[in-house]
Amino acid sequence: MRNFDPLLKTRCKMNDFQKAILTGIPDELPVLKPYDTSVSHAPKRKEILSVEEKRLALKNALRYFPAKHHEVLAAEFAEELEKFGRIYMYRFRPDYKMYARPISEYPAKTKQAAAIMLMIQNNLNPAVAQHPHELITYGGNGAVFQNWAQYLLTMQYLATMTEEQTLAMYSGHPMGLFPSHKDAPRVVVTNGMVIPNYSSQDDWEKFNALGVSQYGQMTAGSYMYIGPQGIVHGTTITVMNAARKVAKPDEDPFKGKLFVTSGLGGMSGAQPKAGNISGVISVVAEVNPAAAQKRHQQGWVDELIDDMDELIERVKKAQADKEVVSIAYQGNIVDVWEKFEEAGVYIDLGSDQTSLHNPWAGGYYPVSLTFDEANEMMANNPEQFKKEVQDSLRRQAAAINKHTARGTYFFDYGNAFLLEASRAGADVMAENGIDFKYKSYVQDIMGPMFFDYGFGPFRWVCTSGDPKDLEITDKIATDILEELMNESPAPIQSQMADNIQWIKGAQENKLVVGSQARILYADAKGRIRIAAAFNKAIEDGTISAPVVLGRDHHDVSGTDSPYRETSNIYDGSSFTADMAIQNVIGDSFRGATWVSIHNGGGVGWGEVINGGFGMVLDGSADTDRRLRSMLFWDVNNGISRRSWARNEGSVFAIERAMEEMPELKVTVPTLADDELVRKFFK
Ligand SMILES: NC(=O)c1ccc[n+]([C@@H]2O[C@H](COP(=O)([O-])OP(=O)(O)OC[C@H]3O[C@@H](n4cnc5c(N)ncnc54)[C@H](O)[C@@H]3O)[C@@H](O)[C@H]2O)c1
Numbered sequence: 001m002r003n004f005d006p007l008l009k010t011r012c013k014m015n016d017f018q019k020a021i022l023t024g025i026p027d028e029l030p031v032l033k034p035y036d037t038s039v040s041h042a043p044k045r046k047e048i049l050s051v052e053e054k055r056l057a058l059k060n061a062l063r064y065f066p067a068k069h070h071e072v073l074a075a076e077f078a079e080e081l082e083k084f085g086r087i088y089m090y091r092f093r094p095d096y097k098m099y100a101r102p103i104s105e106y107p108a109k110t111k112q113a114a115a116i117m118l119m120i121q122n123n124l125n126p127a128v129a130q131h132p133h134e135l136i137t138y139g140g141n142g143a144v145f146q147n148w149a150q151y152l153l154t155m156q157y158l159a160t161m162t163e164e165q166t167l168a169m170y171s172g173h174p175m176g177l178f179p180s181h182k183d184a185p186r187v188v189v190t191n192g193m194v195i196p197n198y199s200s201q202d203d204w205e206k207f208n209a210l211g212v213s214q215y216g217q218m219t220a221g222s223y224m225y226i227g228p229q230g231i232v233h234g235t236t237i238t239v240m241n242a243a244r245k246v247a248k249p250d251e252d253p254f255k256g257k258l259f260v261t262s263g264l265g266g267m268s269g270a271q272p273k274a275g276n277i278s279g280v281i282s283v284v285a286e287v288n289p290a291a292a293q294k295r296h297q298q299g300w301v302d303e304l305i306d307d308m309d310e311l312i313e314r315v316k317k318a319q320a321d322k323e324v325v326s327i328a329y330q331g332n333i334v335d336v337w338e339k340f341e342e343a344g345v346y347i348d349l350g351s352d353q354t355s356l357h358n359p360w361a362g363g364y365y366p367v368s369l370t371f372d373e374a375n376e377m378m379a380n381n382p383e384q385f386k387k388e389v390q391d392s393l394r395r396q397a398a399a400i401n402k403h404t405a406r407g408t409y410f411f412d413y414g415n416a417f418l419l420e421a422s423r424a425g426a427d428v429m430a431e432n433g434i435d436f437k438y439k440s441y442v443q444d445i446m447g448p449m450f451f452d453y454g455f456g457p458f459r460w461v462c463t464s465g466d467p468k469d470l471e472i473t474d475k476i477a478t479d480i481l482e483e484l485m486n487e488s489p490a491p492i493q494s495q496m497a498d499n500i501q502w503i504k505g506a507q508e509n510k511l512v513v514g515s516q517a518r519i520l521y522a523d524a525k526g527r528i529r530i531a532a533a534f535n536k537a538i539e540d541g542t543i544s545a546p547v548v549l550g551r552d553h554h555d556v557s558g559t560d561s562p563y564r565e566t567s568n569i570y571d572g573s574s575f576t577a578d579m580a581i582q583n584v585i586g587d588s589f590r591g592a593t594w595v596s597i598h599n600g601g602g603v604g605w606g607e608v609i610n611g612g613f614g615m616v617l618d619g620s621a622d623t624d625r626r627l628r629s630m631l632f633w634d635v636n637n638g639i640s641r642r643s644w645a646r647n648e649g650s651v652f653a654i655e656r657a658m659e660e661m662p663e664l665k666v667t668v669p670t671l672a673d674d675e676l677v678r679k680f681f682k
Pocket of ligand 1 (some may be wrong): 060130138231234263264266268269287288332333334353354355356357358362363414429601603
């Protein structure tokens, strides 16, 4: 790839950005850049490699470069490995600005590849990404690539590929272009796939430090992140339905209700905005002053308080006046749970969104240490740090238990809080010793109300980068949802209504950060109708450029995750991952433009297999055919599995789908009589 320059002739007409993309890894070493302290950086990773393994990591990194540079780069990369625990190859970070440009600005032979380049750049945009220079989009470790050489090479491959080729991505490493055909995905992404027995947290640390694997989270390594909007939407519908669930029949479910949680990071920063949209009072604790201040300055949270007494007074006033307000507490969440209990502050709804999928490397800060002390200890005394985290989790759970005894509704919000608290020996287990005391948001809300009916985080990106296109797509989607609402059966009416309200308020709520993107929850019918209408509008010029369709992996079919997406599967199959694998294979031959399958994401390495897709709508008849086939499978695969697990909503939904699509024939379960079963195995 290095010496191959197929577009040489047209190069002279290109701008610097386009030339840089086509150059890939430059033959001459770029100037070494100073470490930029103006952006957030990933914490130093734990010391995990032996001396022999460090040499192996160095050899692995050097294989991207010609031998003439090895002497300089070996010294530099060795220093990075010692200093940061990883080799990021900072020198090769491009000089051009990193953001999603309009699709027409990418040098490419196919719009499909150009759209993928746009999505990659969005995931690395410093306004969007958590640690942009370490190529981390969110969640502390959600990587797009492991190092800058992989980025440069991937962009070069994308710029030169045709629709008769497919790019194979191995955990950020572009293995290369392989001949395929126009209906095949342009890119197939695998992230963090390992032999199952080698999936402990330390295995990830080691493979990642060696440069052979990465944690793709969900939408980071699959190029489908759309800034905090996705999680604002998910959190809004979760908070709204949690509030409705615990409200007494004659009271307003939202007014004056207090929601307490933690985290103002990549995803968790969406919580106060969702609290405001839902109409509650929210208090979000954030231990990192930079993160708390950033969210406050960006307008994601209304007020910032760092004094506990002041916080308690402020919250009592907001409760008395039934205000809609979001408050960031700059401090540790454990203190909030404990002090609110002492001060008699009643909490209606409680959750947690610290990064407990990554408990030992900066995801969770123990209450016993200051922020700086914690950062120092996790790198230099990891064993002691682990003890402090576990002690803090036990304290947090004990305080939460006191609140729930008084009536607080606590739910696990998919960050592995209950899992890690239980591993720390906290009092979070139910009497049967198998289940947790508290339900996850999927068990109580998202699963039975949304996933089981096929509702999931459908999203799109207007590749023109023009807000007008986004406005047009919003209008098309609203009209279709309203049309569908009239034909919807009773069990899905409220889901439709909440999403219509969401999309109508989306422009006003100014949710776009980075690319011109939108999210809403729709079922298979809704997704197909909206996608087909977009494709038609591109064909007739109403929308000015292609639209990328995708979804979060946090969905009906794409993810097998026993502590989150599939936590409401009760037939014993929640620890299997057939659904996610079936899904990605099925999407890939039904017309997805790119597909991805990941180990880790959300709840942690080894705890989940999740997959997703991207599809470029270009207004063509081929696209119309592909979207109908792929979206139908992408949703109904999961509904059929959930129905087989005897989930009531899914049995209803799959029977409805079979009535409408005669070619669909799904095995449905026969329910056994519990009385009969109980007679056996006494
Ligand atoms: N439910 C969902 O739909 C969903 C979606 C995305 C992510 N998640 C999960 O939520 C978690 C958070 O994701 P993120 O992307 O925001 O991660 P993040 O690492 O960007 O943010 C977490 C924040 O929590 C703060 N924090 C850690 N310990 C704290 C403590 N004891 N007190 C106060 N603040 C503390 C950190 O400083 C950090 O800013 C992850 O585990 C992620 O996997 C859930």
